[in-house]
Amino acid sequence: MTTPGISILDGKYMVTMDLYPQQSKEFNQVYPFYENLRAGKFTTTRCADCGAEPFPPRVLCPECWSVNMQWVEWPTIGTVIELTEEVVGVPLGFGKPPLVHALVDLGGKKTFFVRIVNCNQGELKPGDKVKLAVFDVEPVPQEMGRDVKEIPRVFFAFEPVK
Numbered sequence: 001m002t003t004p005g006i007s008i009l010d011g012k013y014m015v016t017m018d019l020y021p022q023q024s025k026e027f028n029q030v031y032p033f034y035e036n037l038r039a040g041k042f043t044t045t046r047c048a049d050c051g052a053e054p055f056p057p058r059v060l061c062p063e064c065w066s067v068n069m070q071w072v073e074w075p076t077i078g079t080v081i082e083l084t085e086e087v088v089g090v091p092l093g094f095g096k097p098p099l100v101h102a103l104v105d106l107g108g109k110k111t112f113f114v115r116i117v118n119c120n121q122g123e124l125k126p127g128d129k130v131k132l133a134v135f136d137v138e139p140v141p142q143e144m145g146r147d148v149k150e151i152p153r154v155f156f157a158f159e160p161v162k
């Protein structure tokens with residue numbers, strides 16, 4: 001992982017600056033979420049006992065404490081309700097400005113706040129359609145027995161439908 005402008009950190013893995021979770025089965029009980037992302041599916045968990053559908057996915061229902069959670073698919077296309085664009089002071093790790101976030105209505109099923117990528121300043125407006133965008137992130141070094149392996153990772157944002 002490179003840290004632009006901080007040469008002393010070149011080649012070092014900075015866990016405190018890591019924006020993304022560990023995603024392998026050994027370290028994360030919601031790992032199917034990331035496997036589903038790789039397959040282009042946007043998923044979360046639904047509680048089989050009370051019907052709650054929290055996001056991000058959980059192993060324990062935040063409403064009734066049940067562990068009876070099942071994977072469900074959500075739409076991958078949504079509509080922008082409102083948005084923000086940061087053009088200065090974008091934190092390390094988010095790439096070049098603008099850093100766009102939008103409140104997105106996901107097919108009437110859920111409203112949530114999500115990062116928008118592949119989007120120029122001023123390009124996106126309320127009412128526009130956005131779709132799921134899965135991208136690769138830096139692998140994280142993990143100890144597996146005596147070995148240290150780099151585990152590939154992905155994360156999601158949304159992007160304008162063009």
Ligand SMILES: [Zn+2]
Pocket residue numbers: 047048049050051052061062063064065066
């Ligand atoms: Zn529940």
